[in-house]
Amino acid sequence: MADTSSYDLVVIGGGPAGYAGAIRAGQLGKKVACVEMERAGGTCLNWGCIPSKALLKSAELYQKMLHADDFGFNVGSIDVDFPKVVERSRSVANQMAKGIEFLFKKNKVDYIVGQAQINVPGMVELISGDRKGEYLSTKNILIATGCRARMLPGLTKDGKQVMTAREILDRRDLPKSCIVMGAGAIGMEFAYFLNAFGSDVTVVEMMDRVLPVEDDDVSKFVEKSFKKQGLKVMTGTKAENITVADGKVTLDAMTGDKTEKLEAESLLVAIGVQANTDKLLSNRVKLEMHRNYVKVDAHYRTSVKGIYAAGDIIGPPWLAHVATYEAVQAVNGMFDHGEPRPYVRFPGCTYCQPQVASIGMTERDVKAKELKYKVGKFPFTASGKAVAAMESEGFVKLIVSEPEGEILGAHITGAEATELIAEYALGMELEATWEEIHGTIHAHPTLSEALMEAAAATHNEAIHI
Amino acid sequence: MADTSSYDLVVIGGGPAGYAGAIRAGQLGKKVACVEMERAGGTCLNWGCIPSKALLKSAELYQKMLHADDFGFNVGSIDVDFPKVVERSRSVANQMAKGIEFLFKKNKVDYIVGQAQINVPGMVELISGDRKGEYLSTKNILIATGCRARMLPGLTKDGKQVMTAREILDRRDLPKSCIVMGAGAIGMEFAYFLNAFGSDVTVVEMMDRVLPVEDDDVSKFVEKSFKKQGLKVMTGTKAENITVADGKVTLDAMTGDKTEKLEAESLLVAIGVQANTDKLLSNRVKLEMHRNYVKVDAHYRTSVKGIYAAGDIIGPPWLAHVATYEAVQAVNGMFDHGEPRPYVRFPGCTYCQPQVASIGMTERDVKAKELKYKVGKFPFTASGKAVAAMESEGFVKLIVSEPEGEILGAHITGAEATELIAEYALGMELEATWEEIHGTIHAHPTLSEALMEAAAATHNEAIHI
Numbered sequence: 006m007a008d009t010s011s012y013d014l015v016v017i018g019g020g021p022a023g024y025a026g027a028i029r030a031g032q033l034g035k036k037v038a039c040v041e042m043e044r045a046g047g048t049c050l051n052w053g054c055i056p057s058k059a060l061l062k063s064a065e066l067y068q069k070m071l072h073a074d075d076f077g078f079n080v081g082s083i084d085v086d087f088p089k090v091v092e093r094s095r096s097v098a099n100q101m102a103k104g105i106e107f108l109f110k111k112n113k114v115d116y117i118v119g120q121a122q123i124n125v126p127g128m129v130e131l132i133s134g135d136r137k138g139e140y141l142s143t144k145n146i147l148i149a150t151g152c153r154a155r156m157l158p159g160l161t162k163d164g165k166q167v168m169t170a171r172e173i174l175d176r177r178d179l180p181k182s183c184i185v186m187g188a189g190a191i192g193m194e195f196a197y198f199l200n201a202f203g204s205d206v207t208v209v210e211m212m213d214r215v216l217p218v219e220d221d222d223v224s225k226f227v228e229k230s231f232k233k234q235g236l237k238v239m240t241g242t243k244a245e246n247i248t249v250a251d252g253k254v255t256l257d258a259m260t261g262d263k264t265e266k267l268e269a270e271s272l273l274v275a276i277g278v279q280a281n282t283d284k285l286l287s288n289r290v291k292l293e294m295h296r297n298y299v300k301v302d303a304h305y306r307t308s309v310k311g312i313y314a315a316g317d318i319i320g321p322p323w324l325a326h327v328a329t330y331e332a333v334q335a336v337n338g339m340f341d342h343g344e345p346r347p348y349v350r351f352p353g354c355t356y357c358q359p360q361v362a363s364i365g366m367t368e369r370d371v372k373a374k375e376l377k378y379k380v381g382k383f384p385f386t387a388s389g390k391a392v393a394a395m396e397s398e399g400f401v402k403l404i405v406s407e408p409e410g411e412i413l414g415a416h417i418t419g420a421e422a423t424e425l426i427a428e429y430a431l432g433m434e435l436e437a438t439w440e441e442i443h444g445t446i447h448a449h450p451t452l453s454e455a456l457m458e459a460a461a462a463t464h465n466e467a468i469h470i
Numbered sequence: 471m472a473d474t475s476s477y478d479l480v481v482i483g484g485g486p487a488g489y490a491g492a493i494r495a496g497q498l499g500k501k502v503a504c505v506e507m508e509r510a511g512g513t514c515l516n517w518g519c520i521p522s523k524a525l526l527k528s529a530e531l532y533q534k535m536l537h538a539d540d541f542g543f544n545v546g547s548i549d550v551d552f553p554k555v556v557e558r559s560r561s562v563a564n565q566m567a568k569g570i571e572f573l574f575k576k577n578k579v580d581y582i583v584g585q586a587q588i589n590v591p592g593m594v595e596l597i598s599g600d601r602k603g604e605y606l607s608t609k610n611i612l613i614a615t616g617c618r619a620r621m622l623p624g625l626t627k628d629g630k631q632v633m634t635a636r637e638i639l640d641r642r643d644l645p646k647s648c649i650v651m652g653a654g655a656i657g658m659e660f661a662y663f664l665n666a667f668g669s670d671v672t673v674v675e676m677m678d679r680v681l682p683v684e685d686d687d688v689s690k691f692v693e694k695s696f697k698k699q700g701l702k703v704m705t706g707t708k709a710e711n712i713t714v715a716d717g718k719v720t721l722d723a724m725t726g727d728k729t730e731k732l733e734a735e736s737l738l739v740a741i742g743v744q745a746n747t748d749k750l751l752s753n754r755v756k757l758e759m760h761r762n763y764v765k766v767d768a769h770y771r772t773s774v775k776g777i778y779a780a781g782d783i784i785g786p787p788w789l790a791h792v793a794t795y796e797a798v799q800a801v802n803g804m805f806d807h808g809e810p811r812p813y814v815r816f817p818g819c820t821y822c823q824p825q826v827a828s829i830g831m832t833e834r835d836v837k838a839k840e841l842k843y844k845v846g847k848f849p850f851t852a853s854g855k856a857v858a859a860m861e862s863e864g865f866v867k868l869i870v871s872e873p874e875g876e877i878l879g880a881h882i883t884g885a886e887a888t889e890l891i892a893e894y895a896l897g898m899e900l901e902a903t904w905e906e907i908h909g910t911i912h913a914h915p916t917l918s919e920a921l922m923e924a925a926a927a928t929h930n931e932a933i934h935i
Contacts, residue, residue, distance in 0.1 A: 021914065025933050032931065033591065050854065054915050058858035063541045070545065076528045077555035078535065081546030090542035097858050107933065327912035329933065346806035352913040354855040362913065381675065387569065389515065393523035421889055421901055425919035427910075428893045434910040435900040437721050445892075448817040448827065449486065450519050452894035466497065468490050468794065 012143035014336070015129045017121045017285070020047020021325040022316025023149035023374040024105050027169070033113025033340050038141055039114050040121035044104040047133050047151055048239065049325040052171045054302070057194055058438050059094035060174070064201035068358070075395060085202060088177040095175070111443055117141075123148075124287045126311050132284060139424065145339050148299055148307070148314040149332055150285055152278035153325055157186070157247065166249050168273050169303030170195065180271035184254060187246055188215035190355040192226070192275035197357035199273075200236045207267055213354050214240050216355060220338055220367040220416040222382075222402055227418060230359055230398060239265075247272070278323055297319060304345045305335035313339060327351045352430050354423040359399045362426035365414035365433060368404055377407035381439065381462030383455045385419045387469045389451035396420035401459040403439070410438035421452055428456055439463045477501050477608035479801070480594045482586045482750070485512020486563040486790040487781025488614035489570050491797030496577030498805050503580035503606055505596065510581060512572040513537060514790040516563050517636045522659055524559035525639070526821050529666035533823070538862060553642040560640070576675035582606075588613075589752045591776050594894060597749060610804050613764055613772070614797055615750060617788055622651070622712065625739065631714050633738050634851035635660065644669055645736035649719060651709055658738035662822035664738075665701045670695045672702040672732055674723055679705050681820060685832040685881040687847075687867055692883060695824055695863060701709055704730075709920040712737070738797070743788055760785060769810045770800035788883035817895050819888040824864045827891035830879035830898060833869055846904070846927030848920045850884045852934045855915035861885035865922040868894070868904070875903040875928070886917055893921055903927045 016027045019041025027039035039191060044051050073080045076124060109116040119134020121141075129141040154169035166174040170191050185196045188210035200206040206213065208231070214224040215231070215238060221352035230239050239258055244267075247256040254272040256266045279299045293300045293308035298320035305313045315335045316328030332350055338345030354359040371378050384400045385391035391399075398417020406413050432442055442460035446451050456470075463469040484506030491505035498903045509516050538545045574581040584599020584604040585605075594606040619634035621627060646669060650661045653675035665671040670840055673680065673696070679689040680696070680703060696703050709732075712721040719737040722863050723730045745762045758765045758773035763785035770778045780800045781793030794814055803810030820826040836843050848854035849865045856864075866882020871878050880894040897907055907925035914919050919934075926932040 017837055028932075028933050049914070055858055057855045058855055062859045063543075066534060066541050068540065069531060070482075070543065071540065073531065073535065073548075075558070076531050077533065077551045077553075077558055078528075078551040079547075080535065081548070083546070086542045086544060088542075093540070093542055094858075097854075100857060104934075157864060209734065215818070225621050246864040251663075262728045316934040318491050324914070326919075327909050329914065330911050332935070334927060336744075340492055346909070347551065348911055354913045354916070389520045389562075389566050390523055392565060393520055393559075419884060423913055423916050424886055424889055424918050427912055427916065427921065428891075429895050430912065431893050431902065431907065431910045432896055432900075434906060435897075435902055437900055444811075445896045446791050446813060446816045447788070447895065448819045448888055449514070449794065450523055451819070451888050451892065453889050454791075456892065464670065466494075468493050469569075 008264040012038050012141055014147060014263050014339070015040065015411055016147045016149055017123070017129065017236040018047060018149035018151055018316070019045045019105070019116070020149060020151045020316065020328065021049045021330035022151065022332035023047060024109070025329040026046070026147050026149060026315060026336045027114045028108055028112045029333045030340065031114045033342055035340060037114050038116045038117055040119060040129065040465050042118070042133070043265070044068055044102050045109065045116060046098070046102040048153065050101050050105065053175055054325055056094040056098040056174050057170070058356060059097040060090065060198050061194060063090045064198045065358060068143065068201050076349070087179050087202070091177050093180070120284060122199045122284050122287055123290050123312065125289050126309050130287070131321070146312045147332065147335060148285065148312065148318055149316045149328070150318050152280055154274070155275055155277045155279045157276065160247060160249070166254055166271055167456055168271060171274060173273055177455070180269070181205065183271045184209060184256065184269045184270040185273045185275060187275035187277070188217070188238070188240070189275060189277070190216070190353070190425055192273070193311040193355050193357045195275065196231070196236055199235060205269070207239065207269065209242050209244050209267070210240045211243055212240065212273070216361060218353065219361055219363055220402060220414070221369055223361055223363070223416050223418045226399070227357070227359060227361060235303040264452065267415065270469040278317065280318055282318070300338070303347050304338045305331060317331065322351065324351060324353065325433050348459045350430070350433055352426045356423060359418045360420065360422035361418045362422040362429050363414065363416045364426055365412060366404065367414055367416070371413055376413065378404050378413055379402050379407055379463040381459040383459040383462055383467060383470060385452065385455060388450070388452060389421060390452050391452065394420065401455045403463060405439045405463050410440060411436055425453055425456060428453060476604055477503050479610045479612060479804070480505065480606050480608040481612045481614055482588070482594065483614035483616055483781070484510045484570070484581070485614060485616045485793065486514045487616065487793035487797035488612070489574070490794040491614060491780060491801045492579045493577045494798045494801040495805065496579045498801070498807055500805060502580055503586060504538060504574065504644065505582045505586035505594065507583070507585045507598070509567050510574065511567040514767045514791070515566050516675070517569065517639055519762050519790055520566050521559040521563040521639050523821060525555065525563040525663050526659060528555045528558065529663045530626070530823060536889055544555045552644050552667070556640070556642050561907070585749060587749050587752055588755050588777065590754050595752070609776065611777045612797065612800060613750065613777065613783055614781045614793070615746040615783050617745055617782040619739070620744045622739055622741065625712060625714070629717055631736055635740060640813065644808065646670060647734040647739055648736045649674060649721065649734045650738045650740060651733055652740035652742070652784045653703070653705070654740060654742070655684070655818070657738070658748070659822050660738055660740065661696070661701055665699060665810050666845055666912065670734070672704065672734065674707050674709050674732070675705045676826060677709055683818065683827060684826055684828055684865065685867060685879070686834055688826055688828070688881050688883045691864070692822070692824060692826060730834060742783065745783055747783070768798060768812050769796050769803045770796060787818070789816060789818065815898055817891045818893065821888060824883045825885065825887035826883045827887040828881045828927045829891055829895050830877060831869065832879055832881070836869055836878055841878065842879055843869050844872055845869050846924040846932070848924040848927055848932060850917065850920060853915070853917060853920050855917050855919070856885060858915065859885065868924040868928060870904045870928045875905060876901055890921060891919055893918060
């Protein structure tokens, strides 16, 4: 062990858990290093949430321009410079990654590019990168290595015919046709994106509906909208006999006892994630695992003293905002800055159009638990702002407990759903009742009024429906 | 008194106070009439908030299209069919007005088009319209006649050279140049709109800054943005010697001891409102007034038993959402459905770009009251969602009390500010502390994260700055 440096904390992984944990430790005045294999910001910032939102924004604008005559414009021609669309998303990712690198400096975080391996507790070895071979001695370790897209067994990503989200984000041409396997958030976002730019898209989902974690009403609504937009959506469907050859991908889509042969230029596999644990531990370190994820207690402590873990690597829900929250809590806890808290609830968002956002239980969940509840629903067609903006597709659905009237679950689909959900999230945090939401004056005209009206609607007091 | 009908409530005025009050009474099973001179929905829906939002949305899209190359598009030509832009906004207003008429039917509200006069308490006379001469006997009266735009003394609106918001909303051509007098919400919205479509716009404001009710930081930021967008903005400026002749309007703009001659095709007067009380009362009814507004107590009761008032007619803040709230409270109170509540706070919104939204006190207010406070600020340049959407102009500024940490005031400028403010509004209603907002998991990537980060920033715990 030649070169060693001594840290209060070494964070392994520079994604939303890792960088946030490292920055938080820096804020607390700790000596901290963050070791990241690729680039600060991790998958989310470089190959996930952020660049995909840039692509989706371009797709939305393109769709708006195609329908600009509705707004009073005659647009001559619109040429899509697809490489430039992708370039912009890459440059947004690049800009944000630089931002994280700046924050590392500002908070005195040593940012090390390379792969890290926990050699023994208290000692991290750099096993790749410029500083390969160095050892970092540290009081605490935070594992935040995250997850990567899962591939179907037997298939190999080639970035052209077979892709995950990562490859499609870096692809400079639009596949003429694409089969999207998996109708979760990622699958639905790329399906929307590809279709918006004119690709011929088929979504194949094993479960009986798109966005299977969402409320049934929302799944139904979005599926209908997707079909209206021209996508083919197959639910309750298994893909078998996938073959990749001759510039095309083919598969058998089996729905019940019917089989349909699908063919496309490309296949996007969006069937979930797997943990990044490769070479994370030397064979001198054994951590208790839960399936393939690192097991932690309520304070984000692993089974080995001084080693913590947070983010996707500790298992679902695999969401950046949950990962950040966990890492900040873990770091607060390890440095005695308050009791770390596990998350109680979190919003989930899908950024296709119509957007989807939710928090808490679905009506299906509530029924399964045999809870007493009331539902309030408010359609955006009744919102003046939505109509004025020509964005009246969608609704707000609020489920409140009976008789307490507190939020059990909230489900929004439509314009800005992903922004609007924040109000309900805060409401749940503060145990707001439907009356308190209804009694809060909401600015007119806004989409947010629909959240107030849905609250009122749980007790038939909505004015505009 | 020939024909009389007997009501539990007659509402005079069909705007956001009037129609909401009438619908609420209908929900409570009361026999109610709503008398409206023009069209259901009132100024807000027909000649204010709603059609202006339609125009602004078109302006935003036009600006986006002009810069579409930033997103990766080459747009051949964009012809603005200005009459169609305006037509769309009229048809949105028409659609929403029909919606109110539908809600009247659904809630069994008798909708009467005409002008109403309170003849004596308990008796309303229809003094214009198809049913002119009829009397409505009623247990209660709710005055909700609202306000109209104020004109400068000596000037006459002609819809072409001299306009208020009402006239410009119905104008089918774009003035080549326009002086906007008044940099409040309405003035700033139309100034943005006209400039966005290529009109040469000068904003003249008597106060020392634009949006004088907003926080100083916001006013400064928006003024700077407006100037960057090409508008001329003159603050601390009085307009004198206004002349309207020869197809042009001229005036002397006096800033301190400097005078500049301004000339434009049109003048938009956006200097505030005046109460609609013409012919409201017969000479047998005397109501206590406060300046020109109807005076009410905390239960929205006027000085005459059985006569209530709500909305703009009882005075500032002249906001649709406050009007609706007041009317619903008034009606709940008059029919013993809970204690009516005065409003405690309300959001204020301006829909120019960058948007502005706020609630509670400005920093100036807080200082004047010598309160102890902390400020947290988060710029949208540090928001991944904002950067991805190319909407990173603006910031969130949160002012919290010390040591309680509750929200004293919140100020947002930038994309979707008018939607985002709802979260802080609910937070204030529930007496949320900065820690509770910071501790609420916000979806990533969203603009709403900036509200969480601003809360964290009040105590230097923001991750992304």
